Amino acid sequence: MNQKILLVQPKFPTPAKSINHKDFLPIPLLKIASYHKSIGDEPYLVHGKENVDFTPDLIYVTSLFTYWQKEFWDTVEFYRNKFLDTQINAGGIYVSLFFENSEFQKKCNELNVIPFKGTVDAFEKSQPDYSLVDVDYQIIHASRGCKRHCPFCGVWEIEPKFVPKESIKNEVIKNKLVFYDNNLLANPFIEKILKELAELKIKGKPVYSECQSGFDGRLLTLKLAKLLKKVRFINPRIAWDGPFEDWNKIEKQINILCKAGYKSKEISIFMIYNWEYTFEEMELKRKKCFEWNVQIADCRNRPLTQEFDNYNGHIEQTSKDYYIHEIKGWTDSNVKKFRKNVRRQNICIRNRHKFHSSALERKRVPKSDYFKIISMPENDIIKILPDAWWPDRS
Numbered sequence: 580m581n582q583k584i585l586l587v588q589p590k591f592p593t594p595a596k597s598i599n600h601k602d603f604l605p606i607p608l609l610k611i612a613s614y615h616k617s618i619g620d621e622p623y624l625v626h627g628k629e630n631v632d633f634t635p636d637l638i639y640v641t642s643l644f645t646y647w648q649k650e651f652w653d654t655v656e657f658y659r660n661k662f663l664d665t666q667i668n669a670g671g672i673y674v675s676l677f678f679e680n681s682e683f684q685k686k687c688n689e690l691n692v693i694p695f696k697g698t699v700d701a702f703e704k705s706q707p708d709y710s711l712v713d714v715d716y717q718i719i720h721a722s723r724g725c726k727r728h729c730p731f732c733g734v735w736e737i738e739p740k741f742v743p744k745e746s747i748k749n750e751v752i753k754n755k756l757v758f759y760d761n762n763l764l765a766n767p768f769i770e771k772i773l774k775e776l777a778e779l780k781i782k783g784k785p786v787y788s789e790c791q792s793g794f795d796g797r798l799l800t801l802k803l804a805k806l807l808k809k810v811r812f813i814n815p816r817i818a819w820d821g822p823f824e825d826w827n828k829i830e831k832q833i834n835i836l837c838k839a840g841y842k843s844k845e846i847s848i849f850m851i852y853n854w855e856y857t858f859e860e861m862e863l864k865r866k867k868c869f870e871w872n873v874q875i876a877d878c879r880n881r882p883l884t885q886e887f888d889n890y891n892g893h894i895e896q897t898s899k900d901y902y903i904h905e906i907k908g909w910t911d912s913n914v915k916k917f918r919k920n921v922r923r924q925n926i927c928i929r930n931r932h933k934f935h936s937s938a939l940e941r942k943r944v945p946k947s948d949y950f951k952i953i954s955m956p957e958n959d960i961i962k963i964l965p966d967a968w969w970p971d972r973s
C-alpha cells in the first residue's frame with residue numbers, strides 16, 4: 580500500500596530567502612524522499628508548521644544546529660498534536676549530537692519521537708529528490724566524515740568514520756555542484772575525481788563546482804590547486820583556525836591558489852572568532868587578510884552544547900542572549916565589532932577600496948566620487964565622510 584510520507588524542515592531563523600539556499604537545503608529529507616518513492620510511497624516536503632490536508636502515515640523531522648533546537652521541538656510538538664498516532668522519526672545535526680543526552684531522550688519519549696544518530700545506510704544510497712525543491716544546483720558528497728579532530732567541530736562525533744568515494748561522475752545531474760564534504764582534499768581519490776569532473780559535460784555544458792566547507796589548506800598542493808581551477812571550482816576557501824603566528828603557513832596556501840590562477844579577492848579565509856584567540860589577536864589576523872587582499876568568511880563560535888542563540892547585531896546583549904567566550908576576554912561589544920570590521924573589510928576588498936564608509940555603501944555619496952575623495956588628505960576625507968574606516972588601522 581502506498582504510504583503518505585511527510586518530510587518536515589522546521590523554520591529555522593535564517594533569512595526568508597534562504598529556504599532553498601545552498602547552505603540550508605534539507606538534503607537528508609530529499610534522500611529519504613527518494614528512498615520512499617523507490618518503494619512506491621508518496622513523499623511531501625514542507626517547511627515549518629503547515630496544515631497539510633492529509634493524514635501522513637509517517638513523519639520525518641530534520642534538525643540543524645543545537646542552538647536552533649527550540650524551532651525543532653516546536654515543530655515536532657505541532658505535528659505530534661495534529662497527528663497523535665503517526666510515527667515521527669527525527670534526525671540531523673542536533674538530534675545526533677544530543678542523542679545520548681538524558682533530557683533529550685526524555686523529551687523524545689514524551690512526544691513519542693524516534694531519534695536517529697548520524698546517517699542511515701538505506702537513505703545514504705539514494706540520490707536526493709530535486710523535484711521537491713526549486714534549485715539550479717546539486718549538492719554532492721565525495722566523502723563523509725573527516726580525519727581531523729578540531730575541538731569546536733561536531734563532524735567527527737556525528738560521522739566518526741572517514742568514508743571516501745572513488746568516483747562521483749555517475750551521480751552528477753546538474754551543471755552546478757556544491758560539495759558538502761567536510762574535508763574534500765582528504766579523499767585519497769581526489770585527483771581521480773577532479774580529473775573526471777574536468778571531462779564531464781551535462782547537457783553539453785561543463786560543470787562548475789564549489790565546496791561549502793572550504794579546503795583543508797594543509798593538504799593543498801600546486802598540482803591539486805591547478806586541478807581545482809581547471810575543474811572550475813569557484814570561490815576557494817581555506818581555514819585559519821589557529822593563532823596569528825601561523826600567518827606564514829596561510830600565506831603559502833594563498834600563494835598556491837594564486838599560482839594556480841585564482842585572484843586573491845576570489846579567495847576567502849574561514850575564521851572562527853569568539854573562540855580561543857582574543858579579539859586583539861583576531862584583529863591582527865583580519866588585518867593580515869587585508870594585506871593579502873583576500874576576503875574573510877567569519878564564523879561565530881557556539882559550543883556544541885549551546886541550546887539557544889538570540890544574537891542580534893543591532894542591540895546590546897549579554898551571555899543570556901547568546902554564547903560569549905568570556906574566558907578569553909570576548910564581550911558582546913567586541914564580538915559585534917569584529918563581525919562589523921570583517922563585513923566592512925570584505926566590502927573594501929571586493930570594491931578595491933582603501934577605506935569603508937556607510938555613506939558610500941548606501942550610495943548617499945555617489946560611488947564614483949570615491950576615486951576623487953581617495954586622493955584627498957585623510958583629514959579632508961573625514962570631513963566629507965565622517966564614518967570613513969580604514970581596515971588596516973586600529
Ligand code: SF4
Nearest residue numbers: 725727728729732761
Ligand atoms: S577539518 Fe573541518 S570538518 Fe574536519 S574536524 Fe576540523 S573543522 Fe571539522
